[in-house]
Amino acid sequence: TALIEIENLDLYYGDFQALKSISMDVPEKAVTAFIGPSGCGKSTLLRSLNRMNDLIAGTRIEGSIKIAGEEINTSGMDVEHLRKRVGMVFQQPNPFPKSIYENVAYGPRLYGINQRKKLDELVEKSLRSAALWDEVKDHLKRSALGISGGQQQRLCIARALAVNPDVLLMDESTSALDPISTLKIEELVQELKNEYTIVMVTHNMHQAARVSNQTVFFLNGEVVEYADTETLFSTP
Numbered sequence: 001t002a003l004i005e006i007e008n009l010d011l012y013y014g015d016f017q018a019l020k021s022i023s024m025d026v027p028e029k030a031v032t033a034f035i036g037p038s039g040c041g042k043s044t045l046l047r048s049l050n051r052m053n054d055l056i057a058g059t060r061i062e063g064s065i066k067i068a069g070e071e072i073n074t075s076g077m078d079v080e081h082l083r084k085r086v087g088m089v090f091q092q093p094n095p096f097p098k099s100i101y102e103n104v105a106y107g108p109r110l111y112g113i114n115q116r117k118k119l120d121e122l123v124e125k126s127l128r129s130a131a132l133w134d135e136v137k138d139h140l141k142r143s144a145l146g147i148s149g150g151q152q153q154r155l156c157i158a159r160a161l162a163v164n165p166d167v168l169l170m171d172e173s174t175s176a177l178d179p180i181s182t183l184k185i186e187e188l189v190q191e192l193k194n195e196y197t198i199v200m201v202t203h204n205m206h207q208a209a210r211v212s213n214q215t216v217f218f219l220n221g222e223v224v225e226y227a228d229t230e231t232l233f234s235t236p
């Protein structure tokens, strides 16, 4: 079943139309990969799913995006609530210059959870889900800036998961990492899809083939192909 339904979405940055009549369904608890050349609108569509484009002045968006049946593309939408349900991980690992623990506790604290025991539980659970717990459990108080890039990116995933979102958006989240760290995150994504709906932007066709269930090809702001990954990459 589709968790996200996009219908006739047009997006303009000033006079420039970056998305042209996009329609698609994003299946629940699966990985959807957006691929296509640089500048074709992948990140723009990704950012539309948690209304990050609101932060870019001069953006105009028309059409419908429903998440679990709820229209998010309306002025009445509680954007803070939306961003709790739709987490995001970026290309560059961007942990806060705080301890490993405080990075993960950040979201829950923001939403009013302050009880130490509850925070401890959430931090451990999120770090385990991000396959980072064993590596950091003995130095949770150390700075997040002191761990490797791959670990930092898994920490950013843990930070996103700590508020229990339904959707995880990943914007080229392995492209700044070495091959081993990339592989770890690809393996992690395979596990996370059992619990979360994942949408990832990648410029890497092989990565889309390895990890996604559905692949969406973009070109010049349009969706040119949209198919089940296994079907798409199997030789006829």
Ligand code: ADP
Pocket (backbone or CB within 6 Å): 013, 016, 018, 036, 037, 038, 039, 040, 041, 042, 043, 044, 045, 056
């Ligand atoms: P992709 O993720 O596929 O590389 P983007 O979604 O980042 O593509 O960009 C799509 C198009 O929109 C590009 O032509 C890009 O130059 C343009 N664009 C992206 N962000 C902005 C912005 N903030 N203001 C104006 N144009 C933008």
Ligand code: ADP
Pocket (backbone or CB within 6 Å): 127, 128, 129, 130, 131, 132, 133, 134, 135, 184, 187, 191
């Ligand atoms: P590797 O096994 O190559 O060291 P991983 O990233 O798979 O790298 O695992 C790092 C550590 O995290 C391992 O000690 C592993 O037991 C643990 N781990 C991996 N996946 C999970 C998971 N889904 N939940 C909890 N811990 C995990």
